[in-house]
Structure formats: C-alpha cells, structure tokens
Amino acid sequence: AQSVTQLDSQVPVFEEAPVELRCNYSSSVSVYLFWYVQYPNQGLQLLLKYLSGSTLVESINGFEAEFNKSQTSFHLRKPSVHISDTAEYFCAVTKITGNQFYFGTGTSLTVIP
Amino acid sequence: GAGVSQSPRYKVAKRGQDVALRCDPISGHVSLFWYQQALGQGPEFLTYFQNEAQLDKSGLPSDRFFAERPEGSVSTLKIQRTQQEDSAVYLCASSSRGAGSPEYGYTFGSGTRLTVV
Numbered sequence: 001a002q003s004v005t006q007l008d009s010q011v012p013v014f015e016e017a018p019v020e021l022r023c024n025y026s027s028s029v030s031v032y033l034f035w036y037v038q039y040p041n042q043g044l045q046l047l048l049k050y051l052s053g054s055t056l057v058e059s060i061n062g063f064e065a066e067f068n069k070s071q072t073s074f075h076l077r078k079p080s081v082h083i084s085d086t087a088e089y090f091c092a093v094t095k096i097t098g099n100q101f102y103f104g105t106g107t108s109l110t111v112i113p
Numbered sequence: 114g115a116g117v118s119q120s121p122r123y124k125v126a127k128r129g130q131d132v133a134l135r136c137d138p139i140s141g142h143v144s145l146f147w148y149q150q151a152l153g154q155g156p157e158f159l160t161y162f163q164n165e166a167q168l169d170k171s172g173l174p175s176d177r178f179f180a181e182r183p184e185g186s187v188s189t190l191k192i193q194r195t196q197q198e199d200s201a202v203y204l205c206a207s208s209s210r211g212a213g214s215p216e217y218g219y220t221f222g223s224g225t226r227l228t229v230v
Binding site: 004006009032034036041042043044045046049051090092094095096098099100101102103104105106 | 116117144146148153154155156157158161168169172204206212215216218219220221222223224
C-alpha cells in the first residue's frame with residue numbers, strides 16, 4: 001500500500017522569505033509523486049509532478065520539488081513566497097499503473113505581510 | 114464545460130436523510146473519480162468510473178454509499194441514511210485518459226460540502 005506523510009500541518013512564513021513543505025512517502029512499488037494546491041473554496045490544482053528523469057521539477061509560479069528516492073521524500077520549496085501563495089498544499093502519490101491518488105493530510109501555508 | 118462542476122456547493126442534511134451529489138466532468142473526459150475529504154484530512158479515494166463502467170469502488174465506506182454514471186458523463190454520488198461521520202467535502206475529478214494513466218493528473222471540482230446534523 002502507499003501512504004504519504006506531511007509532518008507540518010501549518011507553516012507560517014513572512015512574505016519574501018523561503019519556505020519548505022515536507023513530504024515523505026511509503027510504497028513497495030514505483031510511484032509518481034505530485035503536489036496539489038487548494039485555494040480557499042476552490043478545487044485541487046496540480047502544482048507539479050515527478051514522473052521520471054530529472055529529480056528536480058519546477059512549477060510555473062516558482063515552486064520546485066526534489067525527488068529523493070533514498071529518503072523517500074518529495075519536499076516542496078520556494079525561495080521567496082508571496083501573499084498569493086497562501087493556501088493548503090497536498091502531497092500525493094500514485095502507483096505508475098494505478099488510478100487513485102493517496103494524499104497526505106495537507107500543509108496550510110500562511111504568508112504573513 | 115471549462116472545468117469540473119459540482120452541485121450543490123453546500124448541503125445540510127438531517128441525520129437519516131438521503132442525499133445526492135452531482136458531478137459534471139469536463140466534456141469528453143473518460144475517467145471520473147470521487148474523493149471524500151474530511152475536515153483537516155487529505156482527500157481519500159471513494160470510487161472510479163471509466164465511461165459508464167464503475168471499475169473500482171473499493172473506497173466506498175459502506176453500502177450506504179452508491180455512485181453511478183449511467184451515460185458516461187454526469188455522475189451522481191448518493192448517500193443513504195446519512196450519519197454524522199459522513200460530514201465532509203466530496204470532490205469529483207475527471208481525466209481525459211483511461212485507466213492506468215495517472216501521470217496526466219486529474220482536474221478536480223470545487224467539491225460539495227456535506228454537513229449532517
């Protein structure tokens with residue numbers, strides 16, 4: 001079975017400061033890794049994903065995540081956050097031949113002016 | 114449509130009532146998923162359709178939960194004799210890809226928030 005752990009339920013950070021949201025996963029088979037973002041009263045939006053190849057993946061709005069197989073981690077980082085980054089962030093995994101996502105419990109990122 | 118549409122946006126039900134939640138996926142999307150997101154938790158898989166066929170219903174928590182997609186487009190999640198533990202946001206997602214193609218990701222709707230009182 002697959003599982004995802006997001007240890008930080010809430011992360012407050014000042015505007016323009018760097019941030020890291022941690023994600024660790026457990027799986028006995030190969031997986032794909034994803035980060036989704038959920039803004040208030042909206043659905044989940046795909047932020048970025050790791051499928052294969054380069055272990056560092058980037059989103060269009062400055063976030064990046066690095067797949068670390070030995071540490072079974074997929075931490076999300078941004079060097080300088082904006083107020084508009086305030087949202088709930090979910091890490092998820094899926095088997096490469098699977099259909100369902102296994103989500104972590106989410107990390108609430110609050111950017112403080 | 115442009116996105117996945119869910120209705121109603123909010124639903125309050127008295128314990129014991131039956132409810133029906135609707136999902137309109139993106140036009141032409143083959144795959145449709147239902148997830149349940151309890152307060153403070155991540156979404157959890159309920160069921161999966163490919164066109165009109167329900168290929169996986171392993172996540173449905175009890176036989177009070179029933180989902181259908183009779184014409185391969187709109188889907189309805191029905192909960193009979195609602196209980197307080199059913200209170201959650203129910204998310205629908207769709208994908209243009211068929212089974213076994215999670216790498217393309219899914220488009221999620223905004224969800225229906227069900228509160229059972």
